[in-house]
Amino acid sequence: MSGKLRLGIPKGSLQDATIALFGRAGWNIYANGRSYFPSIDDDDIECMLIRAQEMARYVEHGVLDAGLTGIDWVVESGLDVVSATSLTYAKQSNRKVRWVLAVPEDSTYQRAEDLDGLTIATELVEVTKRYFASKNVSVKVEFSWGATEVKPPTLADAIVEVTETGSSLKANRLRIIDTVMESETHLIANKAAYQDQWKREKVDSLALMLNAAIAAQGHVGLMLNVQQANLAAVISVLPALNSPTISTLSNADWVAVNTILQEDVVRVVIPKLKAAGATGIVEYPLNKVVL
16 A cells, blocks of 8 residues: 545535535545545545645645546646546536636627637636637737626626536626537546556546446436336336346246436336336435446
């Protein structure tokens, strides 16, 4: 064993969602509001809270062995780290976020080329510069320390800002005209640390279990019994994640069916299963699904 795995947890908007994800994956992290060193119920891991924007720097420099951050900040930094896995979760949802180019809703701007010679405010400076350079559009890109949505039209002509739903942009009377990049959380690792067999196995185990917890979210298990004569009718009702598992019971005329389906379709599926001849229908929660 090579000591402990030094793991960076993103401080800020992703912190609560990350700690909750670790809990579903089997690791309980306890963060004290005053400390940057949360405890974890795994003696092999030491945690540190780091801003997502800085995570890649400390991982590449070897201060941390691994950490969780948006791939947007890795691309922005230009630093050389290993991506052990992508983890599609965000502050409000389990989907990718977008960095978008947004302009005042009452402006005449319709595309990036219309902003030639104007000022763009953003936290994602280098990516934004490359985006406009790829379109041969000359703009002034200014770093924004926050509250970016309030800057147009007085402090900037347009912004590049991250969004999950677009609701904050709409609330500030902004209109999206393009997507600059999509992003999601990644578990990244220091290249040297990832060459260490024990640390690599630990990082890969984290990746497996975190993804399993994400895959389980919004899904439930369903098991039921059905007579062989009605099996085809029952199977036709099931929108399975994969083919359902079918097991023979002590009574050869009956089988047990076990499957996984999305939680939001259960209320529609169970009555149909009952009508198709299923009995003993049991719905149960899922903590992890390893795909």
